[in-house]
Amino acid sequence: xxxxxxxxxxxxxxxxxxxxxxxxxxxxxxxxxxxxxxxxxxxxxxxxxxxxxxxxxxxxxxxxxxxxxxxxxxxxxxxxxxxxxxxxxxxxxxxxxxxxxxxxxxxxxxxxxxxxxxxxxxxxxxxxxxxxxxxxxxxx
Amino acid sequence: xxxxxxxxxxxxxxxxxxxxxxxxxxxxxxxxxxxxxxxxxxxxxxxxxxxxxxxxxxxxxxxxxxxxxxxxxxxxxxxxxxxxxxxxxxxxxxxxxxxxxxxxxxxxxxxxxxxxxxxxxxxxxxxxxxxxxxxxxxxx
Amino acid sequence: xxxxxxxxxxxxxxxxxxxxxxxxxxxxxxxxxxxxxxxxxxxxxxxxxxxxxxxxxxxxxxxxxxxxxxxxxxxxxxxxxxxxxxxxxxxxxxxxxxxxxxxxxxxxxxxxxxxxxxxxxxxxxxxxxxxxxxxxxxxx
Numbered sequence: 261x262x263x264x265x266x267x268x269x270x271x272x273x274x275x276x277x278x279x280x281x282x283x284x285x286x287x288x289x290x291x292x293x294x295x296x297x298x299x300x301x302x303x304x305x306x307x308x309x310x311x312x313x314x315x316x317x318x319x320x321x322x323x324x325x326x327x328x329x330x331x332x333x334x335x336x337x338x339x340x341x342x343x344x345x346x347x348x349x350x351x352x353x354x355x356x357x358x359x360x361x362x363x364x365x366x367x368x369x370x371x372x373x374x375x376x377x378x379x380x381x382x383x384x385x386x387x388x389x390x391x392x393x394x395x396x397x398x399x400x
Numbered sequence: 401x402x403x404x405x406x407x408x409x410x411x412x413x414x415x416x417x418x419x420x421x422x423x424x425x426x427x428x429x430x431x432x433x434x435x436x437x438x439x440x441x442x443x444x445x446x447x448x449x450x451x452x453x454x455x456x457x458x459x460x461x462x463x464x465x466x467x468x469x470x471x472x473x474x475x476x477x478x479x480x481x482x483x484x485x486x487x488x489x490x491x492x493x494x495x496x497x498x499x500x501x502x503x504x505x506x507x508x509x510x511x512x513x514x515x516x517x518x519x520x521x522x523x524x525x526x527x528x529x530x531x532x533x534x535x536x537x538x539x540x
Numbered sequence: 541x542x543x544x545x546x547x548x549x550x551x552x553x554x555x556x557x558x559x560x561x562x563x564x565x566x567x568x569x570x571x572x573x574x575x576x577x578x579x580x581x582x583x584x585x586x587x588x589x590x591x592x593x594x595x596x597x598x599x600x601x602x603x604x605x606x607x608x609x610x611x612x613x614x615x616x617x618x619x620x621x622x623x624x625x626x627x628x629x630x631x632x633x634x635x636x637x638x639x640x641x642x643x644x645x646x647x648x649x650x651x652x653x654x655x656x657x658x659x660x661x662x663x664x665x666x667x668x669x670x671x672x673x674x675x676x677x678x679x680x
Binding site for chain 1: 541576577578591592593594596597598599601602603606610638639640643644645646648653654655656657658678679680
Binding site: 456458461463466470503506514515516517 | 541543580
């Protein structure tokens with residue numbers, strides 16, 4: 261049995277952004293030497309997400325607008341109970357619940373075992389600072 | 401360590417449908433010979449889900465109505481930015497975010513290690529065509 | 541390869557509650573002897589969740605209010621199709637979809653491999669009775 265760990269750092273220019281990290285994950289699988297196994301990819305922060313969906317910029321605009329409707333950004337101290345702590349990002353914690361913390365993906369013959377359109381994204385909802393993504397691989 | 405892979409194909413008659421795949425997953429575990437381990441079950445498509453919830457048709461009606469409220473189907477080209485590509489299914493990508501891509505389930509003594517009501521479902525939000533579900537098992 | 545299984549029982553005083561189970565999960569990892577691997581933590585019930593987010597009571601108030609807006613509790617028999625079965629908790633099944641069934645976490649050097657604020661929570665949406673959380677560990 262082999263295990264492998266790698267953390268990558270992202271820093272988005274926008275507060276709300278989507279970054280395709282599929283090739284980073286495949287690179288980690290290559291480095292691990294694992295041919296058959298499972299790969300966990302998770303955000304190490306609680307205001308951002310890892311999810312699998314389409315690499316299409318229009319859809320990402322739709323996601324951003326939709327998440328803003330479901331959990332509006334409102335930095336006022338009275339807008340959310342969480343803001344009594346001095347934070348202004350309660351909405352980002354909610355957006356991350358919709359968009360997931362992590363994905364677990366199959367590794368088959370050394371490759372991400374994906375359907376035709378699956379791509380792994382980092383979803384940032386409170387960015388403009390360094391954030392880490394963890395990749396942990398288990399297999400042989 | 402053993403690994404096992406199997407893909408199953410579903411084709412729903414309706415655009416929006418829920419299919420209980422629990423026995424397919426247990427069958428794959430039986431075929432794998434794994435007695436203790438983890439089993440990943442994921443949709444290989446980005447407009448459908450794998451999730452665990454109750455096998456109760458009323459609840460499934462409630463889910464369908466609720467998802468339609470949260471992310472309404474609207475095929476018009478101007479309804480979603482994603483539709484500028486010619487697609488008409490932006491809502492299905494959103495519904496799948498709520499209902500998850502995948503589940504990871506424990507295998508104990510060769511069986512799905514489940515609570516009393518847990519059942520695995522394929523949730524289809526843009527169906528009427530062939531879709532694949534991946535089962536990947538790791539254990540011993 | 542080692543595998544380890546443990547179930548813990550929770551019983552919340554409120555219908556809707558959040559319980560930090562991080563130390564229970566770390567304790568299970570200690571008991572397993574696994575130094576490198578993956579740890580699945582899932583609710584064994586379909587009206588409660590396991591998720592990772594911030595241990596901040598204001599945020600938990602925000603979550604509760606937000607989930608109530610997205611999927612309102614309404615025990616009337618006509619409020620949800622699921623209630624025709626005699627149940628009154630359709631909303632709890634929906635809240636659990638937003639808040640996830642499970643997390644998969646990395647184990648590195650015998651510890652939960654976490655970012656600075658990650659904590660594991662049990663989210664209860666139909667409590668006041670015994671519920672089980674499953675911890676399954678795979679690694680070496």
